[in-house]
Amino acid sequence: MDPVLILDGLEKAFGGLQVTSAMSFSVEQGQLSAIIGPNGAGKTTLFNQITGYLKPDRGRITFYGEEITGLTTEQIVARGMGRAFQITSIFPEETVLDNVRVACLSKLNQTRRPLKAVSSFKEATDKAYAILESLGLKNHSDRLAFELAHGDQKLLDIGMALGLEPKLLLLDEPTSGMSPEERQLTRDLIKKLWKEFNLTMMFIEHDMDTVFGIAQVVRVLHQGRLLAEGTPDEIHNNPEVISAYLGEDLQ
Template sequence: MPLQQSDAPPHATRAASLETRDLTIRFGGHVAVNAVSCAFHPGTLTAIVGPNGAGKTTYFNLISGQLKVSEGQVLLNGRDLSALPASARTHAGLGRAFQLTSLFPNLTVMENVRLALQSRQRVGLDMWNVWSHHRALIERSVELLESVALAGKSNVQAAALPHGDQRKLEVALLMALDPEVYMFDEPTAGMSVDEVPVILDLIRALKQRRDKTILLVEHKMDVVRELADRIIVLHNGTLMADGEPETVIASPVVQQAYLGLAPLEDAA
């Protein structure tokens, strides 16, 4: 039997902003995500964990529109987004940071952020003219780059950045879009130990605002323990556990079969 939490998470005091209902995808005879139903609330950071191949990133891809659902629905504030492409879901308020960076490689760091801001604000079509005449875009771009410790590399081409800096730039682009729902897929993957705190501090700051819904796929359990208000566990595409971190992590079934940890009573 899956470990389930019957009551809403402690921070879920408002209506769900994002909901999946019986979300399913099949690849031939293989069911990669199997009827996953979850509601996600503003002010709550939900960590999605499970072993490799559990369906975590596939679940993210179904929510953000990179994959087409076989069955089920994705709803944002009650609006069914299931038939919309990824771009339309972004404009609706879903923001996704990928495991692999998704940047404009031939543009500079500053140009990447300006383009994201312009997309959010829907300012004109001639980006080059808009950028040169809108001080607010430039000032906000500088603020975002400072927040991810990239202000000193604003004129560097994105393709020339090391991997860790590309991940930081991707987070800056996501923040520029200011979505209602933030979806982070292993945001610290490939970063050095010194670079990780910058991203974690940004996620903490978003969480403290209490007006954003945050989903986090993460393998590092120390990060999950620190940041998560709620944990859901996927295994073979099926929702196996959903609840407060202490309850989920303490479950022997989750520790042994899904998180690969020794049971707490065996730890010394």
């Protein structure tokens, strides 16, 4: 099977600062992979290019065999890409249910005529509840999003992405700001969602227990370049990776 996502020679600079250099790799269907690297390595900037928030200066992005370089985020999402953010993008003043329901409705409206609005609403509500159930947030459905604990807000952000029925889901630091217990739960949850929703998933993460605990493939970014790509074992033992990044963590 062809890869889901192919990056071919992406380049991006902000003024004189080169943040993405010669970035090429492929993501296979059904893969659960991690991107690691020091602060400022260019991880989020890479996700911004893949999801159409930023246009690469050079290079090409192919998603399910179609070139998507230069398409808008909306067009890319409509093709089956979902994303949760390093800083959550939830609507704080809306209920937990509505946060997910609005995503479900938007997905249904891509494919339905307006006459079907009432049945779409019911279908979106059912789907939103099912997603909240998978996330363990169903009991909080009627609360306002800002009332949730930080960790639950991060999960809600993932719920909104799931509402758009992505085939490829990108998560930017899903466990950041969480307690060790919450991290453990989120790690298990990511794996569960990956299986349950039949996803290809790629997540950026600084928490090495999460990275080495669940990723099948790890990619290391360093100063905008892909320093290494391999299985968790290969990455863990790669001398270049240890000196550039992991050393401080593993000692």
